[in-house]
Amino acid sequence: MIPKLDEYKKRWHITSDPAIKPGLDAMHIALDLVGNPQNNLPVIHLAGTNGKGSTSSFIQHIAKAHGLKTATFMSPCIEDVHDQIQLNEKPIEPQEMDAIFKIMSDAGLDSKLTDFELLTVAAFLAFNRFSPDIAIIECGMGGRFDCTNVVTPIVSVVPSISLEHTNFLGDTLAKIAYHKAGIIKRERPIVIGDLPNEALKVFKEEAVKQQAPLYMYGKDFTIEVEGVYEKYVSNYQMFTHLQRSMPGIHQRSNMALAITAFTLFANRQGIQIENECLQNGVHTAHLAGRFEKIAPNLYIDGAHNPASAKALVETIKVEFPGQKIHFIIGMLKDKDVTGVLRLLEEVGTSFTFVEVDNERAMSAQNIYDLSHSSEKRIYKGDLVQMINQKLDGSGICVMTGSLYLLAHWRKTLLTRFK
Numbered sequence: 001m002i003p004k005l006d007e008y009k010k011r012w013h014i015t016s017d018p019a020i021k022p023g024l025d026a027m028h029i030a031l032d033l034v035g036n037p038q039n040n041l042p043v044i045h046l047a048g049t050n051g052k053g054s055t056s057s058f059i060q061h062i063a064k065a066h067g068l069k070t071a072t073f074m075s076p077c078i079e080d081v082h083d084q085i086q087l088n089e090k091p092i093e094p095q096e097m098d099a100i101f102k103i104m105s106d107a108g109l110d111s112k113l114t115d116f117e118l119l120t121v122a123a124f125l126a127f128n129r130f131s132p133d134i135a136i137i138e139c140g141m142g143g144r145f146d147c148t149n150v151v152t153p154i155v156s157v158v159p160s161i162s163l164e165h166t167n168f169l170g171d172t173l174a175k176i177a178y179h180k181a182g183i184i185k186r187e188r189p190i191v192i193g194d195l196p197n198e199a200l201k202v203f204k205e206e207a208v209k210q211q212a213p214l215y216m217y218g219k220d221f222t223i224e225v226e227g228v229y230e231k232y233v234s235n236y237q238m239f240t241h242l243q244r245s246m247p248g249i250h251q252r253s254n255m256a257l258a259i260t261a262f263t264l265f266a267n268r269q270g271i272q273i274e275n276e277c278l279q280n281g282v283h284t285a286h287l288a289g290r291f292e293k294i295a296p297n298l299y300i301d302g303a304h305n306p307a308s309a310k311a312l313v314e315t316i317k318v319e320f321p322g323q324k325i326h327f328i329i330g331m332l333k334d335k336d337v338t339g340v341l342r343l344l345e346e347v348g349t350s351f352t353f354v355e356v357d358n359e360r361a362m363s364a365q366n367i368y369d370l371s372h373s374s375e376k377r378i379y380k381g382d383l384v385q386m387i388n389q390k391l392d393g394s395g396i397c398v399m400t401g402s403l404y405l406l407a408h409w410r411k412t413l414l415t416r417f418k
Helices: 005-011 025-033 052-065 094-106 115-130 173-183 197-209 250-269 275-284 306-319 337-344 364-370 383-392 403-416
Strands: 043-046 070-073 085-087 134-138 155-158 190-192 214-216 221-226 229-234 238-242 292-295 298-301 325-330 350-353 376-378 396-401
Touching: 005 094, 005 115, 025 115, 043 052, 043 250, 052 070, 052 134, 052 250, 052 275, 070 115, 085 115, 094 115, 155 173, 155 250, 173 197, 190 197, 190 250, 197 214, 221 250, 229 250, 238 275, 250 275, 250 306, 292 403, 298 403, 306 337, 306 396, 325 337, 325 364, 325 383, 337 364, 350 364, 364 376, 383 396, 383 403, 396 403
Parallel strands: 043 134, 043 155, 070 134, 155 190, 190 214, 298 396, 325 350, 325 396, 350 376
Antiparallel strands: 070 085, 221 229, 229 238, 292 298
């Protein structure tokens, strides 16, 4: 369910299937009908379990600092369908979305696609009309058979790989890596994070098969700490006095991947890279829902799997050592809920479990039953009132778990806690 997508489908008489259906045949047919707007876009394509959004944000802000027109397609949404398609960092306007849906309706796309496929076609049409200098496109799920994998990127990026969507992608890291490595294109560079050996082997083999240059974090490029600053060092260049606004040690590698991807992109496109612009880009980069500060002592973070939960826990340990941490959690039942809880319980003082408005959601009662915390409860009332009560005391309040939970509450929290 993508909030507000149904409004456009209804208005323009387009039906689509909400189910996930990996495969590219339907996309190729639909894109042919609308003139293949994905062709000739200057794309950086991202796949991976965690880190796509942060890496995308770093790339977007570095590009913006260099004066480039940016277009970004990401998932899931933060609030509704509009923020998944961003033009120069701004969500697509409703009138532009209407114009695009009219094109798709006139082309006969009714009943031909899933919801996400339909939105992906809309993104390609929006980008084609906008003519960006750089188009940053995130896979929805997997990579090889993800509907975004119809582009020929200038650079591909995979920040991380861990077990996820095992019912679709497989139950081993090698099987999942097979899907992610599918975004590698012939003779186009691929930039990867610190991947598990099992996944790394798959990427190396695919890169050789595609004759694609492979750039690995920790081997071909890295980040060094110099006091309050960080320094990017690769086999070819160095950028100094970098200062991130996005907290967390895990953001070092995401920043490094973004710099590497952008430099490769810039070299291909004839763009001159300036150290000052890189400094500005990494400092202004931010991402809604990733350890986002809503108010003093109130944060939201989309830690929906063990890898992202581990990153959240590490960030909390650095940012708030010894402080009381209260978690508000709602999750989907197809996630590793137990794995996430065990990690959050390392730093959590108390837990409140809430319902998520999604057909895939696990009930608050079931999450409560899985929790080992000695201080836990289920809450079904006004979350704002409950959070106010928590903030009146000492400690830090963190809403986390499902990105759908954050999407539902973020705007309300920003409004009520100004």
